Amino acid sequence: MIHYKTPQEIEILKESSLLVGKTLAELAKLIKPGVTTLFLDKVAEEFIRDHGAVPGFLGYGGFPNTLCISLNDEVVHGIPSKREIREGDLVSIDCGTIMNGFYGDSAYSFSLVGMTPEVQNLVKVTKESLYIGIEAARKGNRIGDIGFSIQQYVESFGYGVVRELVGHGLGRNLHEKPEVPNYGRRGRGNKLKEGMILAIEPMITLGSEKIVQDDDHWTIRTKDHLPAAHFEHDIAITGSGTEILSSFAGIESEIKKNSYLLNF
Numbered sequence: 001m002i003h004y005k006t007p008q009e010i011e012i013l014k015e016s017s018l019l020v021g022k023t024l025a026e027l028a029k030l031i032k033p034g035v036t037t038l039f040l041d042k043v044a045e046e047f048i049r050d051h052g053a054v055p056g057f058l059g060y061g062g063f064p065n066t067l068c069i070s071l072n073d074e075v076v077h078g079i080p081s082k083r084e085i086r087e088g089d090l091v092s093i094d095c096g097t098i099m100n101g102f103y104g105d106s107a108y109s110f111s112l113v114g115m116t117p118e119v120q121n122l123v124k125v126t127k128e129s130l131y132i133g134i135e136a137a138r139k140g141n142r143i144g145d146i147g148f149s150i151q152q153y154v155e156s157f158g159y160g161v162v163r164e165l166v167g168h169g170l171g172r173n174l175h176e177k178p179e180v181p182n183y184g185r186r187g188r189g190n191k192l193k194e195g196m197i198l199a200i201e202p203m204i205t206l207g208s209e210k211i212v213q214d215d216d217h218w219t220i221r222t223k224d225h226l227p228a229a230h231f232e233h234d235i236a237i238t239g240s241g242t243e244i245l246s247s248f249a250g251i252e253s254e255i256k257k258n259s260y261l262l263n264f
């Protein structure tokens, strides 16, 4: 069953979504070679709690941390650890918050200096595909239109769309109906109606879309060990159009100031 939200509920959820963006912007100040993913996790947890929210992923399904940090061939659900970020890394950070009972859920792939042009293009195209998906998420369209648009765009570059992991409805629960695949067929699936909140999150691979799960039961990585990128926005279908509830603006302004991060 799909939970449609009132305009008031959308406003409340938006605060949570925006806090995720602010948290990721804090991290964008700190990402550099030598920093551990666990350090970033601690900073994020403290920042979220200092802003009147709680980490949305911590304890969810037994997940042990605040952030999912996935490097290079890791697609999603990487567990923060003492591992250090290095030059040339692709660092995907997914963050969730719960504020006033509603989840925010947003992700950004950061590019460290020294990244090959080939991987830079993957990151760029993945971000573009998110906005192309959002463009298709219009009232009256269907869920399949979103995935179709994303898939068509990224496959034109020879990239892969992960099949097993998808976007989702968002609200008082982190994962609500409907599922939002990043692949699909035009005109298929649920109709997009006013009050829907969706997390759209393309997970795109440089090579094959085949994935495997590590023995930690969380980390998802590409089977061919080629890199993958991940961007996620929360959007609402409203009476006046589609609104992006989360924001990358703060993140991207910090990226410009951080000489260890590539800005494109």
Ligand code: MG
Binding pocket: 094, 095, 105, 106, 107, 201, 232
């Ligand atoms: Mg997420």
Ligand code: MG
Binding pocket: 105, 167, 168, 199, 201, 232
């Ligand atoms: Mg999500």
